[in-house]
Amino acid sequence: MKSPVEHLKRLLHPAVFAIWTGFLVYLLASQQYVAFLRPEFGLLLAVAHFVAMGFMIAAIVRPKTTEMRVPTILRALVLLVPVLYSVAMPDAMLGNQAFKKRFIGNNSGAVSRQEQSTLFSQEAENKSNPASPQGENGGTQQETPLELTILDIFRNPNLFKGQRVIVTGMIVHDEQFKPYFGGRDAAVYRFLINCCAADALPLAIALDSDQAEPFANDQWVQVDGIFELRQFSGKAVPMFVKPRIKAIEAPSVPYLF
Amino acid sequence: MAIAQPFTMAEFVENNDFFIRHCIKSAMAKPQKMNPITHTSGHEHMGSTRGASIDYIPALFLAVALVFLPSGAESSALNSLAIVFISIVLEAIPFMFFGSLVGGFIEAFVSRERMATFLPRKGWLTVCVAAGAGIVFPVCECAVVPVVRRLIGKGLPFSAAIAYLLAGPIVNPIVAASTALAYAFDWRIVILRLGLGYGIAVIIGILMGRLFTRNRAVKDNSDILENNCMSAGCHHHIHAEGGHSHTTLDGWVDKSGAAFTHAMDDFLAVGHYLVIGAFIAALAQTYIDRSSFLSLAAVPVLSVVLMMALAILLNLCSEADAFIAASFQGLMPMSAQMAFMLTGPMFDLKLLLMYQSVFKRRAIVALATLILAGVLAIAVGLDMITGVFQ
Numbered sequence: 001m002k003s004p005v006e007h008l009k010r011l012l013h014p015a016v017f018a019i020w021t022g023f024l025v026y027l028l029a030s031q032q033y034v035a036f037l038r039p040e041f042g043l044l045l046a047v048a049h050f051v052a053m054g055f056m057i058a059a060i061v062r063p064k065t066t067e068m069r070v071p072t073i074l075r076a077l078v079l080l081v082p083v084l085y086s087v088a089m090p091d092a093m094l095g096n097q098a099f100k101k102r103f104i105g106n107n108s109g110a111v112s113r114q115e116q117s118t119l120f121s122q123e124a125e126n127k128s129n130p131a132s133p134q135g136e137n138g139g140t141q142q143e144t145p146l147e148l149t150i151l152d153i154f155r156n157p158n159l160f161k162g163q164r165v166i167v168t169g170m171i172v173h174d175e176q177f178k179p180y181f182g183g184r185d186a187a188v189y190r191f192l193i194n195c196c197a198a199d200a201l202p203l204a205i206a207l208d209s210d211q212a213e214p215f216a217n218d219q220w221v222q223v224d225g226i227f228e229l230r231q232f233s234g235k236a237v238p239m240f241v242k243p244r245i246k247a248i249e250a251p252s253v254p255y256l257f
Numbered sequence: 258m259a260i261a262q263p264f265t266m267a268e269f270v271e272n273n274d275f276f277i278r279h280c281i282k283s284a285m286a287k288p289q290k291m292n293p294i295t296h297t298s299g300h301e302h303m304g305s306t307r308g309a310s311i312d313y314i315p316a317l318f319l320a321v322a323l324v325f326l327p328s329g330a331e332s333s334a335l336n337s338l339a340i341v342f343i344s345i346v347l348e349a350i351p352f353m354f355f356g357s358l359v360g361g362f363i364e365a366f367v368s369r370e371r372m373a374t375f376l377p378r379k380g381w382l383t384v385c386v387a388a389g390a391g392i393v394f395p396v397c398e399c400a401v402v403p404v405v406r407r408l409i410g411k412g413l414p415f416s417a418a419i420a421y422l423l424a425g426p427i428v429n430p431i432v433a434a435s436t437a438l439a440y441a442f443d444w445r446i447v448i449l450r451l452g453l454g455y456g457i458a459v460i461i462g463i464l465m466g467r468l469f470t471r472n473r474a475v476k477d478n479s480d481i482l483e484n485n486c487m488s489a490g491c492h493h494h495i496h497a498e499g500g501h502s503h504t505t506l507d508g509w510v511d512k513s514g515a516a517f518t519h520a521m522d523d524f525l526a527v528g529h530y531l532v533i534g535a536f537i538a539a540l541a542q543t544y545i546d547r548s549s550f551l552s553l554a555a556v557p558v559l560s561v562v563l564m565m566a567l568a569i570l571l572n573l574c575s576e577a578d579a580f581i582a583a584s585f586q587g588l589m590p591m592s593a594q595m596a597f598m599l600t601g602p603m604f605d606l607k608l609l610l611m612y613q614s615v616f617k618r619r620a621i622v623a624l625a626t627l628i629l630a631g632v633l634a635i636a637v638g639l640d641m642i643t644g645v646f647q
Contacts, residue, residue: 027347036340036343036344036347037347037348041351044351048350048354048355051358051520052354054517055520058518058520061514071315075525076525077315078318078319078529079528079529081322082342082343082532084326085322085326085327085343086339088339089336089343093336093340094340094341095336096333097336098333098340100546101337102542102547103547103548104548194577195348195574196347197344198348198572198577199573201580201581
């Protein structure tokens with residue numbers, strides 16, 4: 001009759017890899033991994049789960065461990081902490097706390113996949129945009145608003161200048177961001193992810209209205225308004241003028257990629 | 258199961274001279290008793306004297322992790338911490354698995370003799386080739402540690418191993434593409450990043466080779482050696498009394514099985530460092546205000562130092578860090594952004610911990626000092642070159 005300690009010695013490493021295999025399968029099957037990673041990482045995780053399974057088998061078939069000390073057990077337990085955190089996490093979405101720590105202005109590098117050199121620069125502001133039906137003045141908006149993501153606007157702000165657009169995002173209120181929000185204290189924002197949530201960059205468009213007041217931080221909203229690049233302290237600040245805001249349910253994928 | 262093939266001691270020594278020296282030494286040190294072939298994974302070999310100094314880290318980490326466990330709390334900070342922590346681990350763990358597997362397959366399929374044939378005869382040339390190896394064998398910084406661990410065991414010169422360790426996560430096509438994308442295809446930035454990364458790696462590799470012998474720098478070679486000799490897949494059994502040894506690595510399937518066992522050992526030896534490093538990085542990401550860095554951006558050297566510190570704290574993957582660096586355009590000088598992109602893949606919190614699975618503490622201190630001094634010097638030099646990025 002083997003003692004529990006002997007069972008632990010024998011099963012610890014197979015159990016660690018079995019738990020990781022199950023965790024990866026769960027993340028893939030439930031699509032939960034997109035709360036942490038770009039969707040393209042699914043393929044990597046799928047391959048990784050096979051490797052974890054291989055390690056589990058290797059741990060089972062190897063000669064029996066005759067020596068296993070406390071540090072080995074602790075190190076194995078360390079490997080399970082991410083799984084524990086995943087189970088204990090109340091909400092798999094970054095919010096205004098992360099926004100406040102990460103936001104350093106609507107800088108071009110955040111969305112530099114294209115049009116970087118002209119994004120939100122003074123030069124860009126002064127350029128007339130032939131693609132924009134409203135040109136520099138922007139005044140009249142089309143009857144049917146364009147439904148876009150905040151990333152679409154950031155990639156080519158001049159194209160949408162003066163146009164009526166609809167975007168989805170979360171609300172953030174903070175007095176400290178007034179210099180970035182053209183003197184206003186509220187904005188609609190989303191996070192852009194390049195690889196994982198650790199590199200998530202907040203993209204925010206200020207709301208030129210008190211309509212955002214009733215909405216709490218991190219409330220998901222749909223904003224219907226006229227997009228403008230307003231000059232503030234020598235910088236062009238992306239802003240929605242006369243926005244109509246309504247609360248909506250959080251989307252299944254909270255991030256932009 | 259593998260079939261035992263009898264070997265004479267002479268044949269075995271001839272074919273496996275590197276690790277046999279250690280095994281024979283161990284066997285002769287305890288002639289009175291034949292130790293059972295036990296398997297111990299990872300740092301089990303560190304022993305109480307050498308390992309004791311860092312053995313408290315997992316225990317301490319587990320205690321801290323429990324304190325910060327969100328457990329349904331309404332704290333958005335704890336929630337952010339959990340998301341970032343899991344993200345970093347999930348992003349890195351496939352690469353850690355693959356890196357461990359590559360290391361395992363190198364261990365099982367590539368002999369020391371074959372490894373020697375791959376390497377140039379001149380030491381400095383080996384360093385140069387190793388630093389550029391990422392171009393044909395791209396790895397991120399999470400995957401490179403277990404690979405280097407095995408390559409050192411296979412006889413890759415220490416200086417070349419350092420060069421590959423530092424340059425591999427920068428000088429590779431994936432990083433070139435991501436940097437190009439982040440900087441709107443400004444190829445000057447791409448060439449500068451890869452070129453400087455390569456140069457720093459070669460110089461530090463050569464310097465480390467001069468400062469340290471392999472035995473003084475690489476942690477407890479018996480870790481790798483005993484894995485070679487005694488791990489389940491390999492079955493190199495030493496029979497000290499009988500004076501002969503045999504190996505059962507005679508089939509592809511057996512070798513693949515051995516490769517998986519080696520890879521699993523490598524993962525168990527390094528994986529917990531990744532988790533602990535990811536947690537520290539998540540703490541930094543959750544509680545450090547990035548905008549506070551900007552107030553000091555006007556001072557060139559200080560901005561470089563701050564961005565290097567940020568790179569160490571954020572622990573970003575080398576494939577993603579260019580996007581974060583690019584987000585500081587217009588806020589930080591290009592030299593500081595470059596310092597960020599050079600420091601992170603070579604030295605950050607999780608790497609600091611992961612290096613402990615390969616190198617001795619003195620070597621890690623020297624390596625970190627050289628990396629930080631080298632990147633700082635180059636970034637300050639860049640700052641002095643006017644008009645390059647205008």
